[in-house]
Every structure is written in C-alpha cells, then in structure tokens.
Amino acid sequence: MNAAPLLDISGLRVAIPTATGTVEAVSGIDITLDKGETLGIVGESGCGKSITMLAAMGLLPPHIAVTGSAKLGTREILGLPQAELAGLRGKSIAMIFQDPLTALNPVLTVGDHLGEALRLHDSHLSKRAAAERAVELLDLVSIPEPRSRLRQYPHEFSGGMRQRVMIAMAVANDPQVLIADEPTTALDVTVQAQILEVLRRMRERLGLALIIITHDLGIVAGSADRLAVMYAGRIVEDGEAEAVFARPRHPYTQGLLAAVPRIDAGMRRLVPIEGAPPSLTARLQGCPFHPRCPHAAAICRSEVPRLAATDGGRVACHLADRLPALTPPASEARAQ
Amino acid sequence: MKRFILRRLVAMPFLVLGIVTAAFLISHATQGDPLISVLGDRQMDNPEVVAAAKARWGLDRPLPEQYLVYVRNLLTGDLGISIRTKQPVTRDLLVRLPATLELVIAAMIVGSGIGIALGVLAARFRDRPFDHFSRLFALIGSSLPVFWSGLILLFIFSVKVHWIPGPGRLDARTTPPDFVTGFYTVDSLIASDFGKFLDALHHLALPALVLGWAVMGIISRMVRASMLDVLSQDYILAARARGAREARVLFHHALRNALIPTLTIIGFSFAYLITGAVLTETIFSWPGVGSYAVNAARNLDYPAIMGVTIVGGLAFLITNLITDIAYALADPRIDMK
Amino acid sequence: MAMASTNAPAWRRPSWLTLPVAAGGLIILAWIIVALTVPLWTPYDPVMMAGRRLMPPSAAHWLGTDALGRDVLARTLWGARFSLTIAAAVISAAVVIGALLGALAGFLGGIVDGAIMRFADVTLSFPPILLAMAVTASLGPGMQNAAVAMIIVWWPVYARLMRAQVLTIKQREHVEAAVACGAPPARVLSKHVLPLCWSPILVNATMDFGQVVLLAASLSFIGLGASPPTPEWGQMISEGANRFYQWWIAFGPGMAILSIVLGFNFLGDGVRDLMDPRTQ
Numbered sequence: 008m009n010a011a012p013l014l015d016i017s018g019l020r021v022a023i024p025t026a027t028g029t030v031e032a033v034s035g036i037d038i039t040l041d042k043g044e045t046l047g048i049v050g051e052s053g054c055g056k057s058i059t060m061l062a063a064m065g066l067l068p069p070h071i072a073v074t075g076s077a078k079l080g081t082r083e084i085l086g087l088p089q090a091e092l093a094g095l096r097g098k099s100i101a102m103i104f105q106d107p108l109t110a111l112n113p114v115l116t117v118g119d120h121l122g123e124a125l126r127l128h129d130s131h132l133s134k135r136a137a138a139e140r141a142v143e144l145l146d147l148v149s150i151p152e153p154r155s156r157l158r159q160y161p162h163e164f165s166g167g168m169r170q171r172v173m174i175a176m177a178v179a180n181d182p183q184v185l186i187a188d189e190p191t192t193a194l195d196v197t198v199q200a201q202i203l204e205v206l207r208r209m210r211e212r213l214g215l216a217l218i219i220i221t222h223d224l225g226i227v228a229g230s231a232d233r234l235a236v237m238y239a240g241r242i243v244e245d246g247e248a249e250a251v252f253a254r255p256r257h258p259y260t261q262g263l264l265a266a267v268p269r270i271d272a273g274m275r276r277l278v279p280i281e282g283a284p285p286s287l288t289a290r291l292q293g294c295p296f297h298p299r300c301p302h303a304a305a306i307c308r309s310e311v312p313r314l315a316a317t318d319g320g321r322v323a324c325h326l327a328d329r330l331p332a333l334t335p336p337a338s339e340a341r342a343q
Numbered sequence: 344m345k346r347f348i349l350r351r352l353v354a355m356p357f358l359v360l361g362i363v364t365a366a367f368l369i370s371h372a373t374q375g376d377p378l379i380s381v382l383g384d385r386q387m388d389n390p391e392v393v394a395a396a397k398a399r400w401g402l403d404r405p406l407p408e409q410y411l412v413y414v415r416n417l418l419t420g421d422l423g424i425s426i427r428t429k430q431p432v433t434r435d436l437l438v439r440l441p442a443t444l445e446l447v448i449a450a451m452i453v454g455s456g457i458g459i460a461l462g463v464l465a466a467r468f469r470d471r472p473f474d475h476f477s478r479l480f481a482l483i484g485s486s487l488p489v490f491w492s493g494l495i496l497l498f499i500f501s502v503k504v505h506w507i508p509g510p511g512r513l514d515a516r517t518t519p520p521d522f523v524t525g526f527y528t529v530d531s532l533i534a535s536d537f538g539k540f541l542d543a544l545h546h547l548a549l550p551a552l553v554l555g556w557a558v559m560g561i562i563s564r565m566v567r568a569s570m571l572d573v574l575s576q577d578y579i580l581a582a583r584a585r586g587a588r589e590a591r592v593l594f595h596h597a598l599r600n601a602l603i604p605t606l607t608i609i610g611f612s613f614a615y616l617i618t619g620a621v622l623t624e625t626i627f628s629w630p631g632v633g634s635y636a637v638n639a640a641r642n643l644d645y646p647a648i649m650g651v652t653i654v655g656g657l658a659f660l661i662t663n664l665i666t667d668i669a670y671a672l673a674d675p676r677i678d679m680k
Numbered sequence: 681m682a683m684a685s686t687n688a689p690a691w692r693r694p695s696w697l698t699l700p701v702a703a704g705g706l707i708i709l710a711w712i713i714v715a716l717t718v719p720l721w722t723p724y725d726p727v728m729m730a731g732r733r734l735m736p737p738s739a740a741h742w743l744g745t746d747a748l749g750r751d752v753l754a755r756t757l758w759g760a761r762f763s764l765t766i767a768a769a770v771i772s773a774a775v776v777i778g779a780l781l782g783a784l785a786g787f788l789g790g791i792v793d794g795a796i797m798r799f800a801d802v803t804l805s806f807p808p809i810l811l812a813m814a815v816t817a818s819l820g821p822g823m824q825n826a827a828v829a830m831i832i833v834w835w836p837v838y839a840r841l842m843r844a845q846v847l848t849i850k851q852r853e854h855v856e857a858a859v860a861c862g863a864p865p866a867r868v869l870s871k872h873v874l875p876l877c878w879s880p881i882l883v884n885a886t887m888d889f890g891q892v893v894l895l896a897a898s899l900s901f902i903g904l905g906a907s908p909p910t911p912e913w914g915q916m917i918s919e920g921a922n923r924f925y926q927w928w929i930a931f932g933p934g935m936a937i938l939s940i941v942l943g944f945n946f947l948g949d950g951v952r953d954l955m956d957p958r959t960q
Contacts, residue, residue: 066583090588097586104584109577113676114599127586160675176585361802372818482949486941488894490901491917491934498927617807622898626921640813641903648817655810 011081013216014040014063014100014184019075019085021055021062021240032058034240035075037314040184045210045217047227047248049263050237051284056220059237060186064100065092079184098128101177105189107169111161117172118157121145124176144175147212148205167198171205178209185209186218191226203230224267228252236260239285239295241311246320256322258300294325302326347671351664360414362656367413370649371406422653423646427638432650436632441525442512443624443631446554447616449528449547454555454616455562455609462566462605463598466574477563484560489619493553493626500549507549510628514542550627554619558612565608569601576600603674610666617655700950707943715760724751726758726911734926744928746919748909755911756932762912763940766823767892770830775885777831778838783877785839786846787869797843800836808833809898816904823912826905830895837888838881845877883955887948890941897937913937 021033033055040046048056061067063077065087077085079099084092096102104110111120121141126132132140138157145153148171161169170190177185187206191199207230210217219227227234227248234252235245236259244257255261262280282299285291291298297307306325314321416422422432465477500507512527513519520530520539527543573579574597582596624633632651639647724730729749730741737744743752785796803811815829816822849855850873858872899905900914908915913933920930 064584066580093583093586093588095586096584102581102584104577104581106577110581112578112582112596112600114603114674115596123582123587124585162676173581358801358805361798362805365802365806366814369814369818372815478949482942482945483938486890486938486945488897488901488914488917488934488937488941490898490921491930491937494917494921494924494930495927495934498924502925614807618809618898621807621809621813622901636810636813637902640817643817643821645817648814652806652810652814656806659805659807 012039013042013044013080014038014218015076015078016059016063017076019059019062019073019077021058021067022072022074024070024072029072032240033062036237036240036242038235038242038245040216040218042183042216043210043214045219045230045232047231047234048218048220048237049222049224049227049234051222053284053286054237055240056237057188060102060188060218060220064096064102064186065089066096066102094128097124097177097182098180099182100184100186101180101182102186102188103170103173103177103190106193107166107173108161108193110173111169113161116158116160117141117145117164120172121157121176121179124179128180140179141175144179145172147178147209148172148175150175166194167201170194170198170202174202174205174209178213178215181213183216184218185215186220188220189222190219192221192223199226206230224263236263241295241323242314242321243296243323244320245314246317250319256317256320256327257296257324258302259296262299294323348668351667355660355664358660359657362653362660363414363417364410366649366653366656367410369652370645371409417653422650425639425647425650426644427642427647432646435635435647436650436654439630439632439635442629443620443633445526445528445547446550446624446629446631447613447620449551450554450558450616450619451609451613452555453551454558454612457555458559458562459566459598459602459605461559461563462601463570463593465563465567466570467593469571474567477567481560481563484556484558487556488622489553489557490622490626492556493550493623496549496553497626508542508545512543512546512629513539514546517542550623550629554616554623557619558609558615561612561615562605562608565605566601569604570597573597573600603670606666606670606673610662610669613662613666614659617658696954698950698953700946700953702950704943704945704947704950707939708947711760711940711943712764714757715764718757718761722754722757724754726750726755727909730754734923736926737928743932744926746916746926746929747923752916752928752932755916756913756936758911759913759916759933759936760940762823762906762910763893763896763937766827766830766896767889770827770834770892770896771885771889773827773831774834775838775881778835779842779877779881781835782839782842783846783869783874786843787850787865787873793843796839800839803833803836806833808895812895812899813902813904816899821904821907823906823910826896826899829899830892833895834888834892838885841881841884842877845880846873849873849876883951887944887951890944890948893937893944894941897933 016036016038019033019036019038020031023030023032036055036059038046038048038059048059050056058067062071062073063085065073065084067073073085075085076083079095084095087095111117115123118138118141121144122134122137125137125140141157142153145156150156150168150171156164161172164172185206190206191202194202203226206217206219209215217230219231221227231248233246234248235242236251236257237243238259244251244255244260251260252264255264259280262278265278266280268277280299285295285298293306293308293310294300294303294312297303300307304326310325312323312325314323315327317327420433422436424430425432425435428435461477461480465474468474497507497510501509508514517539519527520534520536523530523533528540528547531537531539531543579592579596582592587596620631620633621636622633623629624631625637628634632654635647636651638644639651724741727750730751731745731749733745733747733749735741735745741751741753743756746752746755781796781800785793812826812829812833815832816826819825819828855868855872858868863872896905897912897914897917900912901918903918906912906915908919913936916933917930920926920933923929
C-alpha cells in the first residue's frame with residue numbers, strides 16, 4: 008500500500024451541456040486502485056459510475072467537459088490527445104461493457120475482433136500469428152473449439168460466450184487495469200457466476216487490477232477487495248469491502264444492504280429505500296441523499312458533506328460519528 | 344442466405360410475365376387500330392405491309408391468341424420494327440446499349456463515390472456548416488430537372504469556359520476504338536490509345552456528373568442517417584476503448600455497417616439514372632438508348648417506345664435482384680430476419 | 681392613477697417552424713400566389729408576341745424573349761398555373777385511387793389483396809418515365825393523357841402505403857371490438873380503420889408534389905405532354921434546348937422548376953426531421 012497507486016483519480020468532474028443548462032453528472036470523485044486489487048463501484052443507475060470511468064479513459068464526446076485528474080501510474084492521462092489515449096486503451100487499460108451483443112460489431116467475425124485487439128497495439132504482428140494468439144485467448148476464457156469459433160459472427164454465440172469473447176479481447180494485450188462495466192447485467196443468473204469466475208481467473212493468472220461497476224451488491228460481495236458506493240455523482244462511502252458490508256456507515260449504504268436478500272439472515276422483510284434518486288438536472292442543495300435519509304438533519308439540507316476518514320475507510324455524512332454503524336442481522340459478514 | 348436468393352430468383356419469371364402483359368395491354372390501348380402500335384401512320388396505307396403485320400402479330404385473331412403471339416415474339420427477342428429507323432427495334436437497342444451503360448455506370452460511380460464521402464463527413468461533422476452545406480447540395484440535386492441542369496452546365500462549361508468539349512462521346516474528328524465492350528473508355532484502354540481514352544473520359548465527365556448529382560443527394564442523406572445511427576452504437580464505443588483511432592472507427596467499423604441499408608438506396612437510384620439517361624442523352628448528343636427513346640416519343644414510333652419500355656422494365660428487375668443479392672451477401676445476419 | 685402596462689406577448693417561434701419547413705413553405709406559398717394571381721398583373725401576355733425575337737434579358741424583358749418574341753418571364757410565371765394544377769390533379773387522383781385500392785387490399789386480404797398488389801408490383805417494375813411515356817404515347821400526346829399516364833404510374837405508391845397502414849391499424853383492439861360487436865365490414869373500415877390511416881398518406885402526398893411536377897415537365901420536354909403554344913415549363917425548356925445559345929429561354933422555366941421542387945423538398949425534409957424520434 009506504500010507504492011503509488013496504479014490508477015489515481017482525483018477531483019473528477021463531468022459537466023454535460025444540455026439545451027436547458029449544464030448538468031453535472033459527476034461532482035468531484037476520488038478513486039484509487041492498487042496493483043492486483045479489485046475495486047467494486049456500486050450505485051443505482053444514473054449515479055455516474057459508468058461516466059466516471061469513460062471520462063477517465065477519454066471516451067466521452069468532446070463537447071462534454073471533464074476536469075480533475077486521472078493518473079495511470081505517474082502519468083496524467085486526462086486531457087491527453089486522442090492519438091496517445093488510443094495507444095493506452097486496450098493495452099494498459101481495458102474495458103468491457105454491459106451488453107456483449109451490442110458491444111460487438113455484427114459484420115465482423117470474432118476472429119476479426121480479436122485480431123484487431125491484438126494488431127492495434129502490435130503493428131508487426133502478422134495475421135497468422137494474430138490468429139494463433141486469438142485461439143490461445145479464446146482457450147484462456149474457456150471457449151470450446153476456439154479455432155472454428157474464430158470464423159463465426161457475434162450473433163452465432165450465446166450471451167455468456169459473447170461476454171467471454173469480450174474478456175478475451177480485453178486481456179489480449181496484458182493490461183494493467185481492466186474495467187468491467189456491469190459485466191453481468193445483461194446475462195442470465197446462471198451465466199453471471201461463470202463470468203465472475205472467468206474474471207477471477209484472469210485476475211489470478213495475469214495479476215490484473217480490476218474495477219467492477221455494478222448496481223448489484225451480490226456481484227461484488229465475493230470478489231471485491233475494496234468497495235466505493237456512489238450516489239448522485241458523488242462517492243458517499245468507501246473502504247475495505249468486508250468492512251463496508253459488515254459495518255456500513257452511510258445511510259444510503261445501510262439502506263442498500265437492508266434491501267438485499269441474504270441467505271444467512273433467515274426470513275425477514277426487505278426494506279427498500281424510500282423515494283427515488285435525484286434526476287441529473289435537479290441537483291439539490293446540501294447532501295444529495297437527504298430527501299430519502301431517515302436521519303436527515305438541518306445541516307444535511309444546506310451543506311454538502313465531504314468524504315472524511317473513519318476507521319478503515321471514508322464516509323461522506325454529517326452525522327457519521329453520531330450514527331451507529333448498523334450491523335446486519337447475522338453476525339457473520341457476507342452473503343454469497 | 345442461399346434460401347433468400349433462391350426465393351428472389353423464383354419470383355423473377357412471374358414479374359417478367361407481368362411486364363410483358365402490361366406492355367401488351369398498353370400497346371392495345373392505342374387509339375384506333377392496334378396496328379398503329381406496330382406500323383405507324385404512313386405504312387397503314389400499304390395493304391401488303393398491313394397484311395404481313397397482321398399475320399406476324401396475329402392481329403386478326405382473338406385477343407388471348409394475340410397475347411400468346413406477342414409473348415412468343417418477345418421471347419425470341421422480336422420487339423417489332425421501328426417506324427423511324429426501319430430496323431428491328433431489338434437491333435437498334437443493342438447497338439445503343441453500351442453507350443447508355445457506360446454513362447449510367449460512370450454516373451453511378453461518381454454519384455455513389457461522392458455521395459458516400461459526403462455522407463460520412465456530414466455525419467462526422469454533424470450540425471456544423473459542412474453538414475448544412477451538404478444537405479443543401481443534396482436537396483438541390485434531387486430538385487434539379489436533369490435535362491435543364493445538363494443544358495445549363497453544358498452551356499457554361501462548353502461555351503463560356505471551354506473546359507468541356509462539345510457534344511457526343513468523342514471528338515467529331517475521331518473514330519471510335521475497336522469494339523470490345525462498346526465502352527469507349529474501356530475499349531481505348533484495351534487498344535492502348537491513351538489519347539482516345541482521355542478524349543472519351545473528357546466527353547463522359549459532364550454527363551456523368553450531371554446524372555450523378557441527382558443520386559449523390561439521396562445516397563449522401565442515407566449514408567449520413569445510417570452513420571449517425573451506427574455511431575451511437577455500443578460497438579463503436581467498444582472499438583474506441585480497444586484503442587482504435589478515429590479514421591479506423593469511421594471506416595472499418597461504422598461505414599461497413601452503415602453501407603448495408605445504403606445498398607438498397609443505391610439500387611433504387613438506378614431508376615433515377617435510367618430516367619436521367621432518357622432525359623439527358625439528347626442534350627449531350629449521347630447516342631444511347633435514352634436519346635433513342637426520346638426520338639421515338641417525339642415521332643410516336645410505337646414499336647420503339649414499347650421496346651424501350653420493356654427493356655427498361657427488365658433492366659429494373661435485374662438491378663433490384665442484384666441489389667437484394669448484394670444486401671444478402673453484405674449482412675451476415677440476413678437469415679435471421 | 682397607475683397605468684397598467686400591457687406588453688403584447690413576444691412572438692415565440694412554434695417548435696415545428698424550423699428553417700427547412702419555413703423556407704419550403706414560403707417558396708410554395710409564393711408560387712401558389714403567383715399561379716393564382718398572375719393574369720391580373722403581368723404586363724405581357726404569355727402567348728402573344730411582345731417584342732423582338734430572341735432578345736437577351738433587358739430592362740423591358742427581364743428574362744428576354746423567345747423564338748416567337750414572347751416575354752420569357754411572363755411565360756415562366758404563367759407556367760406555374762399549369763404545373764401546379766396538373767400536379768394537384770394527378771396527386772389527388774392517385775391518392776384517391778391508390779388509397780381506395782390499398783385499403784381494400786389490406787382490409788379484405790386474400791385474393792383481392794393478391795390481385796391488387798400484383799398490379800401494383802408490375803406497375804412499379806417499370807421506370808416511371810418510361811411507363812408514363814408508353815401510356816401517353818398510346819393514348820396520344822397531350823396534357824390530359826399525360827395526366828392519366830402519371831396517375832397510372834403513381835397510384836401504386838399510395839396503395840402500398842395505405843395497405844401497410846390498414847394492416848397495422850386492423851390489428852388494434854378497438855377494431856377487434858367493433859367487429860366483435862357485429863359492425864358490418866364497410867362500417868368498420870370507414871369509421872374505425874380509415875380515419876387513423878390518412879396522415880402518413882397525406883404527408884407523403886405533399887412531399888411527392890415536387891416529383892410530379894418534375895415528371896410532368898419531363899413528359900412535356902420529350903414532346904408527350906403540353907404542346908405549343910402552352911407556356912408549360914418542360915415544353916419551354918425543350919424550345920430552349922433548340923436555341924442553345926439563347927440560354928435565357930430555358931433559364932426561366934428551369935429555375936422555376938428548381939425552385940418549386942426545392943420548396944417541396946425542403947418542406948418534406950423538414951417534416952421528416954420533425955417526425956423522426958431521434959431528433960426530438
């Protein structure tokens with residue numbers, strides 16, 4: 008933990024100009040990722056988790072204003088010209104997306120895709136060598152009969168297989184960081200576990216640092232080392248995954264955990280969080296969560312809470328010290 | 344994919360029959376004596392000719408029999424004798440076909456080439472001045488009467504500025520190259536006569552551009568719309584995330600997908616080009632099927648008119664078939680649709 | 681005593697009045713006004729000799745004179761009457777016939793559908809200009825016959841549109857309900873199905889106006905439509921083609937066609953943008 012983090016994002020802000028004014032989708036995010044670590048970024052749809060990572064990689068359209076800092080190792084990558092960023096993408100940082108069907112070009116074969124992933128970053132690689140390497144990659148993600156699969160088109164694969172192909176493409180050039188944006192959301196539950204297993208194996212074999220973006224706490228429960236919870240464009244709590252699951256400090260995290268069914272908890276009612284997340288355009292004063300927070304006080308309505316260190320992590324809540332950390336019904340920590 | 348192509352091929356004979364039947368009905372709708380559609384005014388006075396025609400076309404027999412005779416004649420390639428040229432219509436058309444094909448193909452190349460480029464750039468620079476300009480350019484192209492734009496542009500570039508040579512396919516003093524394809528450009532290249540090749544190209548330039556302008560418009564609009572659609576897809580973002588640069592994203596990824604729906608438009612613009620050829624060949628003194636059709640119309644040369652119409656219909660059918668097949672080949676997902 | 685300040689509300693541009701729609705609409709409106717009023721204010725008669733022959737544009741004749749000494753500008757403006765009338769007649773007839781046949785095909789299905797659609801398919805197998813040429817030549821040259829030919833060429837477009845619409849609407853619940861209540865087919869068709877089908881037809885018909893004007897001019901250009909001395913645009917361009925060096929003779933009618941068709945195309949393009957869910 009003493010070495011510089013692999014990925015260091017600080018003060019990231021994303022402002023989207025619209026017809027009715029500028030919308031701040033991400034308001035000052037700080038995230039660090041160490042080598043070999045798995046970070047889970049959790050939050051509801053629209054909280055800005057995907058946009059944060061797209062912004063860090065420079066993949067947002069040019070009219071969207073991105074400010075702050077994003078460092079890969081010691082190198083600042085925010086604001087780099089597209090040509091340089093293209094060299095990093097797919098090589099040092101890779102990303103896989105939610106829906107593998109729409110993320111693959113329907114008129115190109117799987118072989119074409121893998122070949123491209125490889126040859127974009129190694130112009131001396133011959134087509135044949137690339138094809139051989141592609142077969143190895145498909146084997147790595149456990150796709151049977153890889154050689155014949157190379158000539159097939161995305162629509163000829165099942166959902167789970169397509170996602171494996173995406174993972175294969177992402178690890179093709181041995182990246183340091185792999186960002187998985189909702190990797191299992193578009194898949195059946197049975198397939199979800201398989202994909203998480205594939206990701207875990209990639210981590211072990213290649214020593215990747217992994218960021219898993221999801222709205223589903225169950226996905227990160229077994230795999231993440233650290234967790235960051237986002238709400239309305241801000242991080243409201245982060246820390247060691249075990250600690251966050253066992254003793255959530257922020258009312259939002261507490262609400263999320265209370266709403267998740269748990270095998271070890273016996274029969275109890277699920278408690279949803281009342282209300283709905285604020286729309287991007289209607290950002291309020293004060294803490295973004297206060298309308299839905301059962302503990303909201305006067306200060307919560309006027310001042311935005313800052314992320315402050317607590318034991319083992321950080322929380323952005325005015326009442327963090329005064330509120331007891333909730334312990335979930337079972338004394339053991341995590342649901343699998 | 345094979346099933347799709349097979350289905351289309353099977354439907355062809357019925358459509359051909361439909362065309363022939365329609366032509367039969369039209370020629371029998373002619374005012375007065377149906378013989379007029381085959382002979383024309385003056386020859387009607389000659390009883391021998393009239394009798395011969397009656398026998399050949401079975402005109403003194405009941406209508407259904409006439410129909411069968413008509414179909415039989417057509418199937419053997421007999422389209423009648425032109426009143427104006429006194430030659431078999433089929434022969435007239437075959438002689439003139441290469442000129443029109445050369446013009447239409449050149450216009451297609453110019454129109455699609457520039458149209459696709461404009462469409463890609465308009466999508467890339469969406470809502471910027473270039474986009475608006477190309478939209479205006481496209482709209483003007485679809486609004487111009489080709490016979491007029493041909494006239495005006497010929498006047499400007501040939502008379503006023505002398506950039507373009509006079510009418511015809513070649514300089515009046517030159518002889519055409521030896522016949523291989525009938526395309527003067529190709530044939531002169533085959534004969535290694537580069538001077539003649541340039542001359543032919545020079546004469547082909549303005550007509551091809553004038554005709555091409557009309558299809559440039561619809562193709563560029565279609566490509567732009569397709570590109571915008573495609574560029575918003577996830578696989579484009581994924582390609583960028585892999586490290587693909589802008590040019591590769593635009594052409595290797597986006598355009599390949601955007602061209603698929605554009606293929607149908609390209610096929611459809613063939614109809615525009617046939618229409619354009621009919622209307623512009625006279626302006627440019629281009630000795631093709633188009634000017635033949637116009638002369639036939641002006642002289643009420645019925646056999647020639649019907650001949651051109653039937654051939655035009657068949658050409659249309661064939662291009663539609665080719666377009667459908669090309670579409671099937673281009674989109675790997677076709678059997679799922 | 682305080683004076684109440686009454687500010688008239690500032691005019692806010694309605695959202696549908698985009699630049700293409702406005703530009704197109706204005707051009708069309710201008711031509712309609714010209715077509716309706718030109719007899720009242722042109723100084724020159726379109727068919728009578730007005731000056732010396734083949735004179736280039738001048739102060740007296742802004743677009744010069746043609747081979748018979750007639751003022752080209754006056755003839756051009758008069759031409760609007762013919763072109764707009766013919767286009768309106770052709771489109772109305774094609775819409776009525778096409779929509780009727782298409783509705784019958786879609787609603788009744790089976791043999792009726794098959795027969796009507798085969799007719800439509802065969803008609804659409806021909807390049808429009810050639811079919812129009814063949815039919816006009818058969819019937820004999822002249823504006824009326826050209827109009828009939830154009831109607832024959834155009835009805836399948838609306839038949840197909842109407843049929844597709846009817847097929848979609850037919851499956852809607854309120855139609856099923858009407859049928860279940862025992863309403864006779866004619867009533868179901870006229871009261872429940874048709875009223876919902878018209879709008880795409882009407883939109884397309886307006887946008888097709890320009891194409892019909894072009895087709896009519898093309899037929900006249902090749903000698904099958906209007907004949908001299910009618911100041912019809914295609915006809916005038918044909919005369920102009922014979923007088924190549926007197927460019928103004930063809931210039932007037934050509935610009936007229938270009939501007940009217942451009943107006944309709946602007947309008948159509950603008951309307952299409954408004955209806956496209958992606959640009960909303």
